[in-house]
Amino acid sequence: MIKFILCSNNIVDNNYSNTEIKILDAAKSLFLKKGYSATTTRDIARESDINLAMLNYYFRSKRRLFEIIMFETLYEFLSKMVEVYNDEKTSLEQKLKLCSEKYIDMIIAEPLLPTFVLNELKNNPTSFLKMPTTKMIMKSNFVAQYQEGVKKGIYRKVDPIHFVTNVLSVIVFPFMCSPIIMKIENLSKKDFNIMMTERKKLIPAWIIQMIKK
Amino acid sequence: MIKFILCSNNIVDNNYSNTEIKILDAAKSLFLKKGYSATTTRDIARESDINLAMLNYYFRSKRRLFEIIMFETLYEFLSKMVEVYNDEKTSLEQKLKLCSEKYIDMIIAEPLLPTFVLNELKNNPTSFLKMPTTKMIMKSNFVAQYQEGVKKGIYRKVDPIHFVTNVLSVIVFPFMCSPIIMKIENLSKKDFNIMMTERKKLIPAWIIQMIKK
DNA sequence: ATATGAATTAAACAAATGATTAATAAAAAA
DNA sequence: TTTTTTATTAATCATTTGTTTAATTCATAT
Known part of the structure; x- marks a missing residue:
């Protein structure tokens, strides 16, 4: 334990x-x-x-301190993922809504997290290897529901990894570009967060349009 | 000059x-x-x-050497963008196809570039301020064509910044997650690049579905 | 109250790092 | 060729950085 x-x-x-x-x-x-x-x-x-x-x-040592923080941060991040993705009671569309809300709130609260994680992961991919919840996403109820939809002919068929990647992309990436977006749109930090909050509603709709036949 | x-x-x-x-x-x-x-x-x-x-x-100094490299790298990156986005001869759908092809090829050739740029930009957003081509994307032919489509009632209306952000997100973000994707899908670097190459065709279709009425 | 172990401090160490110097070699100009 | 400028080198400097030590304070148990 x-x-x-x-x-x-x-x-x-x-x-x-x-x-x-x-x-x-x-x-x-x-x-x-x-x-x-x-x-x-x-x-x-x-x-x-x-x-x-x-x-x-x-x-x-500094390295050991860092590793403790890295582990905890990753764990926290992934736990929140698994929670939403494996809820048996919600539909795929509800999950989409829930997870974009949850992630966007989470990243607004800690906007440096995505860049930090992905950057340090590049330098040391093994730290991710140790995480237990890593592979759970692809085996989650979320993915299963998408594949069911494909079988029923409701959703277009693509490799689930593309589907999951796309969802995370449109949620997370804009935060990583925040300096750029704020610059080209002349936004304050507050304005930027408003824009991200708008996306909580928009993203689920976009994803559905993307996959629906 | x-x-x-x-x-x-x-x-x-x-x-x-x-x-x-x-x-x-x-x-x-x-x-x-x-x-x-x-x-x-x-x-x-x-x-x-x-x-x-x-x-x-x-x-x-090391700092000055870095700034030269940063400037050049950003300039190179943005130039390639502007080239595609401002082509008067191509339609929006053609531009989508061209830019996902071009970007994906570019990042496959230099996979560390996106994380590097976004990470160092976070530490020093002013270096981006100096770039001339920065604001050009939002005033490009690409965005104009999208807005025309909205006027004609072909495309759903959202703030163009959302549209541009989404396109870049689904193109760039997967590369930044490459360690994660490779881990959970058990892919070699070669396999990963094949997967990204698949996306060259998929992304334009997804984006169109996303915006089409 | 005293003794024992844990927590905290200031000082110091050794290695690493960005930068400079003074001497030398190479190239260009006279 | 000789002179002058430019390029290159090895050695050194002054800080910075991660870590340790030895002394001191604090808390707890006997």
Whole structure:
């Protein structure tokens, strides 16, 4: 049984001391903002207002601290996915609506997460290998419902991986382009979030049109 | 008039000496692979097989070298965009086909580019501000044709920024997820590229279904 | 109250890193 | 050829960075 927990806003049983939590919070914030290499241990010490030596005292090394944060962040991310995708009670169309709402809210709350995850994953794909929930998406109720629809002749047939990829693409990618979109459309951060909120309703409709015969 | 040119495979009039080109090639490759902070000047010197001091002799600082590469990379990326989007002879549907083909080929040739650009842009959005072609996409023939279609009642009406964002999302995002997709689908790099090549045909059809009434 | 272990601190270390220097080699100009 | 400019090299500098140490404070149990 894994005993992990990352940040102060998490609820799972938490063995971490105050100091550890301060370190983890600051480190997560900095790693997300600047990435692994650009974040120094002294940055983390300053931001969390602890003595530099405490980082190594509690977490042994910067690398190990990073890996704990990476694991927790990935786990949190994937858990929220699985939750929606495997709900037996909802239809495919409801799931589409639920997951775009949930993801968009989640990323508005933590906008640096997607770029961070995908970027650090590129440098170290093995950290993803360890995650249990990884393959669950393709075996989820969500995909099964799509394939049923194909059988019934309601939906067009494509490899489910394309279907899932498309859904995630139109949800997540715009956030990764936020600096570009904000620039070319002259949007404030607030305006941008309004635009993303609009998409909560639009995306399910687009996806349905995309697959419906 | 800007006189820039980055790498050996570029053709524009090139004032750079052999040594400079070796440095630029190695630096681009390393910056793309590892990002700015994780790349050291000694890495670049080793990879380009030049003396460490030559980097500062020719480019003054690591930061300045990076900015040259970033500018050139962005410029190259955006130029290819504008080319397709502003072609007066092609229809919207042809443009969709052309641009998904062109982008997918481009990213297959340089798969690290999207993550690199978006990641480094997050750290320094001003570098994008300097680019001239930035706002051209929204004023392109591509967008105009979509809006015409809306007027004619052929296409559903949404803010063009959503339309453009969606097109780019389904083209680019899958590449940024390549480690994930390869993992959950058990694909080799070759298999993955085949899958992306499939999408060249699929994407234009999806987008049309998405917007057509 | 005292002793024991855990938590915290300031200082220091060793390696890495961006940048510079001073000397030398090569190329171009005189 | 000689002079002058440009390119290249090895060595060095000053910081920065991850990590450790040794001393000190704090908390807890005896």
